[in-house]
Amino acid sequence: MISILVCHSYFLRFDQKQAERAKPYPPLATLQVASLLRKAGHEVALFDAMLAEDFSRFERQLDVLKPQVVLFYEDNYNFLSKMCLGRMRRAACEMLGLARVRGARIVVGGSDASDSPGEYLAAGAEVVLHGEALATLMALIDRLNADTTLDAQQLAEGLPDASVTGAKRCNGHAARLPEPKLADLPAWDLIDIEKYRRVWRRAHGYFSLNMASSRGCSFRCNWCAKPIWGNQYLQRPPREIAAEMIHLRRHYRPDHIWFADDIFGFRVDWVKEFAAALAAGGGGVPFTIQLRADLVSPRMTEALREAGCREVWIGAESGSQKILDAMNKGTRVAEIREARRLLGGAGIRVGYFLQLGYLGEELEDILATRRLVEETRPDDVGVSVSYPLPGTKFYEAVRAQLGEKTHWQESNDLEMMFSGTYRSDFYRAIRNLLHDEVTHPAAPEIARRWHDLCAREHEYRQESPGSLAPAPALRPAAAFT
Numbered sequence: 001m002i003s004i005l006v007c008h009s010y011f012l013r014f015d016q017k018q019a020e021r022a023k024p025y026p027p028l029a030t031l032q033v034a035s036l037l038r039k040a041g042h043e044v045a046l047f048d049a050m051l052a053e054d055f056s057r058f059e060r061q062l063d064v065l066k067p068q069v070v071l072f073y074e075d076n077y078n079f080l081s082k083m084c085l086g087r088m089r090r091a092a093c094e095m096l097g098l099a100r101v102r103g104a105r106i107v108v109g110g111s112d113a114s115d116s117p118g119e120y121l122a123a124g125a126e127v128v129l130h131g132e133a134l135a136t137l138m139a140l141i142d143r144l145n146a147d148t149t150l151d152a153q154q155l156a157e158g159l160p161d162a163s164v165t166g167a168k169r170c171n172g173h174a175a176r177l178p179e180p181k182l183a184d185l186p187a188w189d190l191i192d193i194e195k196y197r198r199v200w201r202r203a204h205g206y207f208s209l210n211m212a213s214s215r216g217c218s219f220r221c222n223w224c225a226k227p228i229w230g231n232q233y234l235q236r237p238p239r240e241i242a243a244e245m246i247h248l249r250r251h252y253r254p255d256h257i258w259f260a261d262d263i264f265g266f267r268v269d270w271v272k273e274f275a276a277a278l279a280a281g282g283g284g285v286p287f288t289i290q291l292r293a294d295l296v297s298p299r300m301t302e303a304l305r306e307a308g309c310r311e312v313w314i315g316a317e318s319g320s321q322k323i324l325d326a327m328n329k330g331t332r333v334a335e336i337r338e339a340r341r342l343l344g345g346a347g348i349r350v351g352y353f354l355q356l357g358y359l360g361e362e363l364e365d366i367l368a369t370r371r372l373v374e375e376t377r378p379d380d381v382g383v384s385v386s387y388p389l390p391g392t393k394f395y396e397a398v399r400a401q402l403g404e405k406t407h408w409q410e411s412n413d414l415e416m417m418f419s420g421t422y423r424s425d426f427y428r429a430i431r432n433l434l435h436d437e438v439t440h441p442a443a444p445e446i447a448r449r450w451h452d453l454c455a456r457e458h459e460y461r462q463e464s465p466g467s468l469a470p471a472p473a474l475r476p477a478a479a480f481t
Ligand code: SF4
Pocket: 217, 218, 219, 220, 221, 224, 262, 263, 292, 315
């Protein structure tokens, strides 16, 4: 059996917004892969970049453990990894160099590597995986285990979902291998859980851990990148998830669980079975999920409450039906309002993910989003601007407009990378206003700030004849109160 150092490259300290937010989660997908490899009999160690200060521990592990293989496997559940941030790519490439000079064999998997394998191959990776590629990974490791002298081409020969130097994507047509079942528990023991607990408790007074009951999503919103799972929705049995939650409660005592699923539960029956299994096992841990507005019904709300759900984040995106339709979101603004009402009525907190700057969005659409927030009063909002990720319809639509900058460097970047209706500063100001709308709903100056912003936008349009659409007629200040 071979020795493998499993790692990832998301360093919290390289992302200022997330470092200030102080809500780090262990790299779940990385831990699942570590567990799978260990179950197959390999000797597995882990470098967790999340709370690391720099590369020094990684270098020490390379020097002391002398792993035969270094596997970079990003946490596919982490939305920050899905964003393919430029700063983390640089970190990965530096780490690749450190592993390469020590003679380790290197395999890389993750959203950014799936989109841009050439960058990782040039930095020292021998094989880049496309998508989750668990079966391909296990086959590669088996081959290495049988013969460590195989070169990269020989390793990847005939396997799907892999790239090696000189081939943009080799074996794209190779028959898919049967996917291995994920090991029952991620390799939590390889993580310094107490370090995470300290960060959470110091900043928030409680400790949250992460789980995932499913992978992927079968919906097709135009801007949502799916380099890892495509359009599949792979859900695990509710009893297995309940057992994992009970294990975490007993061994690591989290106060809260964040489910990283794009869509938790999906079916009411699944959630009811999950709730029943938790009750039979002595109860679970209060949790937060992400869910689409159109999946929230009275029965779903009740099942979630029974299971211990405390908070639901809805991908609301916009208060304008025109924009939801342009995104191919498949939800109605009325469904967002109803979901908020049902969940709030059951005592479940509600957050909205909102997106600004999508193609065709005008001031009146932004004001519709403001109205949605103002009238339905979510407990929290997360606001971003539209971000064209490779492989999406949205990316193709704006591809010709992309300049040199194609990725955000950090999650707070919020830079418009295509010719949107407005400039980045305008969207940042709207973002701040939407946040204030939630945190200080009665503050009298909010209406004035909305009005001033809209007036500034009007001036900007007049100064910028190249902007896409005619400016809407400004309503009097009273209309914005
Ligand atoms: S529902 Fe959510 S996860 Fe699914 S495609 Fe739309 S944005 Fe992506």
